[in-house]
Amino acid sequence: MITITINNKEIKLEKPVTVLEAARSAGIKIPTLCWHEQLEKYGGCRLCLVEIAKVPRLQTACTLMAADGMVVRTETEQIANVRRGILEFLLINHPLDCPYCDKAGECELQDLVEKYGPAKGRYKEKKRKVPESLEDPVIVRNMGRCIMCTRCVRMCRGLQGAAAIDVISRGGHSHIEPFSGGKYDCEYCGNCISVCPVGATMSRLHRHGYRPWQMVNETETICPYCGVGCTLIVQVRDDMIKRVVPRIGSVVNNGLLCTRGRFGYEFVGSKERLTKPLIRIAPKLSADSYQLTANLFREATWEEAISLVAKKLSEIKEKYGNSAIAGIASPRCTNEDNYIFQKFMRVALGTNNIDSAARTGFAGAQNFIENIFGQGATANIIPGLSNSDLVFVAGGDPTTVNPILGLQIRACSRNGGNILTIGNFKGIEYCSPQKLAPVLYTEDVLLEGIVTALKNKKGLSGANPKLEAKIKDISTSIEDVKNICKIKEKDFNEFLNILSESTNPSIVIGKETTQSNGASYHLLLLSAINYLINGRIYLLSDRANEQGLLDMGCAPDILPGYRPVSYMEFRRRYESIWKSEIPEKQGLTIFEMIDTARNGSLKAMYVMGENPAYNLPDSKSAESVLKNIEFLVVQDIFLTETGRLADVVLPALSWAEKDGTFTNMERRIQRVRKAVNREGMEDWRIISEIAKNMGEKFNYSNVEDIFNEICKASPLHKNLTYEDIEKGEGIYPYKGEPLRDVMEEIRFQFPGSRSQGSDGKLYLRVERPLFHSGTLSRKSSALMKIYPHAVARINDKTANMLALQNGEMVRVSSKKGSMELPVIIDDMVDSSYVMLTNNFEGKGAFSLLAYQIDPVTKAPIIADMEVSIIKGRLKK
Amino acid sequence: MLSEAAIKELNEIRQKYPDASAALLPALYIAQREFGYLGADAYEAVSNALGVPKAIARGVGTFYAMYKHKPMGRHVVQLCTNVSCMILGAEKLSDFLKNKYGLEPGGTTPDKRFSLVIMECIGACGTAPAMLLNDDFYENLTEKYIEEILEKYK
């Protein structure tokens, strides 16, 4: 215990802290500029100088550690003069353009000058003038206003781990720049903007668009993009989102944001938002023919649209039976929306035909892993990653799929942890990971090799006999790893030593694994590794409420609370609460729906907040199925590719316009709050109205009603309330009971016959970029400016072979189709594949893909898709 | 891209330090020699070779006065004008270079023969005024002596 005295106040300190922190803990404010609670100490601005008894020189409170018996004064005449002097120095070259500066009103420099008095105007020399840099579409830099606190640089290099900006030059010429000197070439997290105390680094999105004090409304909510579930503060004026900022202390992201969370909000205010229900008046065209859609629909009233949907669904049910209808739920919608949706499908339509895009990887993988390790096996705390001594990454770049989770991996590395990766991931390159990059499509051999070696090294404990039985069967020699995967023995051994010596490891699994050929086998191998090193698993999730929709029962085989439909006990439970029979038969997965519709026995589909005509692999084929189905309802905020094929389109409110909850990948339930007013109905309300029209009792007045019903019905969420969530108690295993004893035999499927990346052919791989996320991000102009159009990423060898330059147009074709787009030469890409994204209209990578289904995880296998590239465009 | 010889040299230097990033200053010297000055290509080459982020490499490079950020003439006249040299007439020599050769501080002659860099102290104060021409010291300079020296550098 240390006691220090600050301004005659005795302060007792439990642990070593700086004088500044000690003062703050006692409510004594010492002015600071370069100091920031999230960042490394710096001591550069000199504003926090204080007097220490018996020490002749003034000391910076932000760097000086409090010592027992220290006597500190922070408010003397001398110190006030010093602060005035420092502020004067900061202002002599400052443009003093507060009336024009967006930061005015929340500028730390302005506040301090206000407090200590303005400079006396003694500076008669020429000011150092630096023009504002408008070279970047998203971030404006005004180095004239910069006070060189270097917070942004420390943020970028430290917490963000991107090191994309630095101080250029020195002394009075110092200024901050990205590498190019103009435009940024970075992750656009904007965390530099958050920490800038003045108006030197700002977002261009709201430039001159508002003054901070005019912000009428600030709402704390959860990010709509990925499964991390970051807390966002949404600032609104005139019912338009003006800015999104983080909050220091928020649980998952603690003051940090990624590019999508910070800059991706513009879709909410997009002019392309649907406003009125639409009813089809002309025959369906292809989903691409966006321009023509104006004449395909007529606007309708809600009453008309709702009764039409109710009538058509009733008729089809009547005519073809319950199984002729299916529903697709949305990982973008709240738990409440999804709960109502599945209840509607099960109760009003009497079918378990309900699924979602979680089927493309997450759902099956989670199921598989939980079947081995028990429910909740993937519900691990994200910030916990940084305390791991090792993070093992397979199947995708976590920093693009789940950026804030990615930052925790970087933090782990900064804290001295080891990062091991299977493959090359740009976003963790700066962690200098230990990498093993096997030849494309031979990852399973490498994983087998690792399991074999770990097994031999560590032995089996007997704790999980079911899994051990499988592990015993695995035996792959280092020779095979060397020959097949083309990995050096030395590298393999180094990797293995680090892996086996770890005491607190984490494993991160991405979609490349869950969509691989032999996905279930890959997952078995990764589970085996996890078991042998006693780690914990993080399953990447690219949609905000993917976990939530599963927990709400939006799957053909599970009921809310992640309870199997096949168990009578659970069906009975819901039947008694819902007062309706629940079919015993498992429903169709999203892929089975497409197949069944294709063969004609599925007649109607209700798609809520999803875009299967674009987001499913082999999307062209999904599109033609959806085009030909007898009745298609699409409920969305935009007229998506799928919407253009609908018979009835129902406009929904977006994430920013409604209340509810999301469940993130840690299975943390968090409140989504309405930030913006807009006319219209929430997803749950539209569905309830349809259900009522069909004679069902769906009488909910607000989301809390629904949530309370969930927590009454779902054993997992038993007795949970909004209040508990507010208190931060909405974290797995909640108050209810996780699912126990419902584990089945471990089934898996070996990879089928497959290609090998070393065969000289080119394969298609899907890029999952940081700046985009399916259909939403393309309506956000900032993200579109950063990553404006589809590209094909190739390696320089491929480029040389095809004599291609950066930016040249090529035609990429597979047996499924082709598209024209420019190439980018990217050194993170291998010469065995081409990378395309699935984010841009008319240029979705998924349209070139064929797929098979892994029989265990029911996820699509996106591998072995051979493509060709030819230079130039097709002659018209 | 750095030449193979440069990469080899750099790898040798790299071995002299426990961290790759410590080889940054020597690497920037090598890149400057190879590219003539430190531009984006040079920084990217160094960044790739050492694994130091390129923005950081550029931040470090621009901190130090001896790295050049624009093309230089064939020979670099580095004239000291700090106090000991100044009081013995260094600034007049600078004027002389300007008048006689059109060499402005920071500039290069049109024939790319000479560049002039004004230096802070170069440690030749006892024999001031002094300059470094490329890597060679010239001391006790006079206008006439400078003329003779420059004659030797084509």
Place this chain on the structure above:
Amino acid sequence: MEKVLLKNIDNPNSADINEYKRVGGYRSLPKAFEDKPQEITEMVKKSGLRGRGGAGFPVAMKWLFACADTKFPKYLLCNADEGEPGTFKDRPILEKNPHLLIEGMVISGYAIGAQYGYIYLRGEYPGAYHILNRAIAQAYENNLLGDNILGKGIKFHLVVHRGAGAYICGEETALIESLEGNKGQPRMRPPFPVNVGVFAKPTVVNNVETLSNIPLIIEIGGEEYSKIGSPDCPGLKLYCVSGYVEKPGVYELPMGTILRDIIYKHCGGIKDGKNLKAVIPGGITTPVLPPDKIDCPMDFVNMPKHGSMLGSGAVIVMDETVCLVRVCHRTLKFLEHESCGKCTPCREGTGWLRSILERIENGAGVEGDIELLLSVSGNMLGKTFCPLGDGAASVVQNYIKHFRNEFEEHIKNGECKYE
């Protein structure tokens, strides 16, 4: 007295190992290895040797701190940045007597338990770079560096690291940053380099001249050494004299030699028989002295008592023809150029002071400028992160203190009367 640090430097081959050995070099090294490391530190303590880099910190004390830290490996850094304008005392050792430095470093490394040494050499000494590298190669060939020096199982490796033109890198924590491949900006203290230095390991930074004194201490013993020069601050000192003296150059003299004697006895007095106007005794950031204040013993203890500092022992002599406003301005221009930019008062203050001085020198000074100079420098003094900014402020204050009339004249006449 016979020269030690500069022994044999008039011999054109003095940098060669055989020449060095011929005049008695590398004899202290085996002698030192006969003692335990602690005994060597003890000897250095007895010698009273203080660092020659400018601050005059007792050498043995620094070594003991580093020895006490249990982290390994430890590093010995030689500060060969010699950036303080007016200073050219390390250069003759580096260029003419490199083996003396190497011998000193091997012994010092042995004393503190450091197996790795780096010489941080200023970029402006390209010649010394090659000479040092050649000398180091020779030392390796002669088994005077390496894993098993002289077969005694002692390991010491030495590397020359070139700086790239930044005065601040002479400051030891900035030097460490720079060696690690960063910008040369001073580090926060604590932790001190002796605990967390280069590559986060215990590190001793000593000046070239400091380390070059070690072989002599081993040779004659600490006690003997302490009898040289000033009792409070003993030893040999290299004084480098430039400006208006008859015989400028580097002089190896006992610590505490009187400044007046250096100028008039050793350097032959003021050039061309002119009058002395001012002397900067220890490099341009040390306080300037008027002619009546030069009867001071040039050592670390006495100079502060006489209103200045020994600094690097770089004596710059100015006669009556020199304009001190101009010198002051040039000094500030230098410090503005060299300010690392980390802390506010130095980054902004040096430039401000320089522009006021520039106006005054150019005849555009106005009344109140002197007060403004004093006030602005006052706002810097004691508030900067490292001594560079403080130095800038005190330079201005000292010129005004001793030569205020010259500033006033400039302002009053609106011109500089020295052409």
